[in-house]
Amino acid sequence: MPKPGELYQRDRERHPPALTRDYKTSVARSPQYSLISLQNSVSEITGPVFGHNDIDPIDNDLILNYAKPGESPIGERIIVHGRVLDENGRPVPNTLVEAWQANAGGRYRHKKDTYLAPIDPNFGGCGRTLTDENGYYFFRTVKPGAYPWRNWVNNWRPAHIHLSIFGTAFAQRLITQCYFEGDPLIDKCPIVKTIPSQEARDSLVAALDMNGSIPLDTIAYKFDIVLRGRRSTLFENRLEGN
Amino acid sequence: MVQKLDYLQETPSQTAGPYVHIGLAPGAAGFEIYKHELGWDIAGPNAKGERIRVEGLVIDGTGSPVKDVLLEAWQANSDGNYAHPEGGGDVEEGFRGWGRVITNFETGEWAFETVKPGRTQGRNVGVQAPHINLWIVARGINVGLSTRLYFEDEVEANAADPVLNIIEWERRRATLIAKRSERDGQIVYRFDIKLQGEDETVFFDI
Ligand SMILES: [Fe+2]
Numbered sequence: 184m185p186k187p188g189e190l191y192q193r194d195r196e197r198h199p200p201a202l203t204r205d206y207k208t209s210v211a212r213s214p215q216y217s218l219i220s221l222q223n224s225v226s227e228i229t230g231p232v233f234g235h236n237d238i239d240p241i242d243n244d245l246i247l248n249y250a251k252p253g254e255s256p257i258g259e260r261i262i263v264h265g266r267v268l269d270e271n272g273r274p275v276p277n278t279l280v281e282a283w284q285a286n287a288g289g290r291y292r293h294k295k296d297t298y299l300a301p302i303d304p305n306f307g308g309c310g311r312t313l314t315d316e317n318g319y320y321f322f323r324t325v326k327p328g329a330y331p332w333r334n335w336v337n338n339w340r341p342a343h344i345h346l347s348i349f350g351t352a353f354a355q356r357l358i359t360q361c362y363f364e365g366d367p368l369i370d371k372c373p374i375v376k377t378i379p380s381q382e383a384r385d386s387l388v389a390a391l392d393m394n395g396s397i398p399l400d401t402i403a404y405k406f407d408i409v410l411r412g413r414r415s416t417l418f419e420n421r422l423e424g425n
Numbered sequence: 426m427v428q429k430l431d432y433l434q435e436t437p438s439q440t441a442g443p444y445v446h447i448g449l450a451p452g453a454a455g456f457e458i459y460k461h462e463l464g465w466d467i468a469g470p471n472a473k474g475e476r477i478r479v480e481g482l483v484i485d486g487t488g489s490p491v492k493d494v495l496l497e498a499w500q501a502n503s504d505g506n507y508a509h510p511e512g513g514g515d516v517e518e519g520f521r522g523w524g525r526v527i528t529n530f531e532t533g534e535w536a537f538e539t540v541k542p543g544r545t546q547g548r549n550v551g552v553q554a555p556h557i558n559l560w561i562v563a564r565g566i567n568v569g570l571s572t573r574l575y576f577e578d579e580v581e582a583n584a585a586d587p588v589l590n591i592i593e594w595e596r597r598r599a600t601l602i603a604k605r606s607e608r609d610g611q612i613v614y615r616f617d618i619k620l621q622g623e624d625e626t627v628f629f630d631i
Pocket of ligand 1: 285340343345442444
């Protein structure tokens with residue numbers, strides 16, 4: 184088995200640029216100089232390793248992980264599930280996936296969120312899990328509501344779940360957002376539209392998955408995540424440069 | 426026509442948004458949900474080496490502190506080994522080398538405690554100067570920003586570091602050097618990160 188090597192170059196045209204004027208907050212927070220490209224060293228091809236001691240089994244169940252005993256949050260019961268893969272199509276096992284979201288009314292349990300929709304006493308809004316040996320993960324939660332935000336005066340975020348993924352290398356670290364099939368707010372959102380290509384935007388929309396649903400109980404959405412792939416070092420790199 | 430390559434494409438990044446703390450540091454968002462919050466202890470109790478505190482601000486293009494940022498740190502132990510199967514060698518029991526910190530919501534100051542990392546192996550030959558890899562996410566940052574913190578007192582190692590030397594503009598290298606001082610018997614390194622404008626920090630495409 185060849186030794187795993189450095190990561191494939193990140194396709195920066197698929198990601199949003201730093202400066203996206205219609206997402207106003209990016210204007211003062213975007214570096215003006217170009218990023219300096221590094222060939223990977225040990226610092227980039229390694230990353231933190233997590234295990235089952237780090238989390239509790241209930242952490243991926245947002246319906247139960249903050250609810251009072253015998254109660255549950257208001258909202259549409261959903262499962263969000265899928266696989267974490269790399270660009271070679273291989274599953275990424277045992278990797279940490281963290282999620283956070285607003286409640287069904289579009290309100291976050293956060294001291295900085297002052298939206299008038301109420302806090303749900305039975306909903307925390309965060310979860311985490313490790314992928315299994317096939318790269319599979321799942322969360323159970325309630326579908327988040329849309330919420331207004333200050334950008335233009337009448338901007339609304341489509342329903343979304345924020346996701347944080349580690350992979351096996353610090354250079355694979357990724358935060359993204361998962362949207363839901365059929366939401367008319369997706370195409371109006373300045374944050375979605377920071378992503379230049381329609382095809383890449385579409386890759387953030389989870390598909391309604393009737394087969395993954397639990398009849399009379401919970402409806403499912405499928406959301407696969409792709410992290411950067413790694414070369415196999417078939418030949419030793421030339422010892423030039425660094 | 427040619428044969429089709431069957432690679433997948435990386436999922437695009439989206440901003441971590443203003444409520445990143447709920448997901449990644451819920452205690453700081455004002456509620457207790459997990460038994461263990463991850464990332465508050467970088468080095469663990471058994472790590473050898475010099476105990477240090479690292480602190481700073483993230484400053485935006487208007488010169489104002491960014492008060493809703495989250496930083497992650499990834500570093501080697503004092504022997505220069507990362508806690509990873511390909512990390513170069515063994516690390517102390519309990520050393521993870523990874524941490525996560527948010528800013529004070531009022532002042533924007535952030536700080537973490539750790540041990541000073543050792544030199545690490547270079548890409549192919551040579552060594553890299555001691556450094557901490559940092560990843561910065563926040564509202565308004567569309568793709569997490571990667572940078573490196575180097576140490577002021579490692580003059581010789583810094584001068585030979587392959588990554589610092591790849592930065593064409595010598596005066597920009599200074600943006601990656603943390604300033605050392607001593608306060609109440611503790612070693613403190615100051616590392617302010619400027620997202621934009623004069624003395625903009627060097628960010629890497631890793
Ligand atoms: Fe959000």
